[in-house]
Amino acid sequence: MIAENLHKIEQEIQESCALVSRNPKDVTMVAVTKSVDSKTASELVELGILDLAENRVDKLLDKKQSLSQHQQIKWHLIGNLQRRKVKLIINEIDYFHALDSLRLAQEIQKRAEHQIDCFIEINVSGEESKHGLNPAELHSFIQEIAGLDKIRVIGLMTMAPYEASEQEVRTIFSTLKDLQESVKKLNLQYAPCTELSMGMSQDFKTAIEEGATFVRIGTALFRKG
Numbered sequence: 510m511i512a513e514n515l516h517k518i519e520q521e522i523q524e525s526c527a528l529v530s531r532n533p534k535d536v537t538m539v540a541v542t543k544s545v546d547s548k549t550a551s552e553l554v555e556l557g558i559l560d561l562a563e564n565r566v567d568k569l570l571d572k573k574q575s576l577s578q579h580q581q582i583k584w585h586l587i588g589n590l591q592r593r594k595v596k597l598i599i600n601e602i603d604y605f606h607a608l609d610s611l612r613l614a615q616e617i618q619k620r621a622e623h624q625i626d627c628f629i630e631i632n633v634s635g636e637e638s639k640h641g642l643n644p645a646e647l648h649s650f651i652q653e654i655a656g657l658d659k660i661r662v663i664g665l666m667t668m669a670p671y672e673a674s675e676q677e678v679r680t681i682f683s684t685l686k687d688l689q690e691s692v693k694k695l696n697l698q699y700a701p702c703t704e705l706s707m708g709m710s711q712d713f714k715t716a717i718e719e720g721a722t723f724v725r726i727g728t729a730l731f732r733k734g
């Protein structure tokens with residue numbers, strides 16, 4: 510089933526890219542394995558998917574341990590990170606998608622042994638339940654982390670509300686794209702900000718049309734039938 514789901518998603522990624530004349534190579538599908546066990550995750554690895562994501566620190570560490578024979582896997586932490594857990598995880602991952610406060614950035618600075626590729630999470634929709642910086646705070650945040658040499662801002666990340674209409678989702682993603690461009694234009698060495706982590710199972714096609722370079726897909730990969 511996973512192979513079929515994967516095939517369908519890869520085809521849809523290609524179609525969405527074609528619609529807007531983008532190269533599918535510029536879109537990385539990150540497989541979100543939070544709802545499946547390590548054995549199922551390893552099936553994906555066998556199929557050539559090497560970007561795996563978890564939203565919880567403990568679960569990421571467990572999966573990484575179980576899949577330790579697969580050294581090629583790139584590990585993405587996509588969920589909110591508590592400061593007290595930074596030291597456990599920060600040197601175990603390749604990408605962190607949810608940087609959203611100066612205090613967290615300072616803790617990463619203290620604990621990281623090398624530069625960490627981070628996405629700043631933005632709460633574009635303004636939903637109270639969501640993590641992420643308010644868009645208006647982005648540029649001052651970028652200035653505040655200037656001295657933290659363990660942090661490299663490779664892009665921005667957002668989540669669209671589950672109930673939003675396609676048009677609302679599109680507006681959210683295009684707003685994130687504009688914000689990303691505005692940081693990229695600053696030409697900061699510590700914040701190249703060339704990437705966009707946006708789009709999940711239900712909205713990745715729209716995200717790709719609006720410029721996503723990383724889509725985070727769980728449900729659509731693992732659903733049965």
Ligand SMILES: *Cc1c(COP(=O)(O)O)cnc(C)c1O
Binds near residue numbers: 587710
């Ligand atoms: C769970 C999760 C996803 C994947 O969602 P699906 O709808 O299962 O594809 C993507 N991003 C984040 C931050 C998540 O927590």
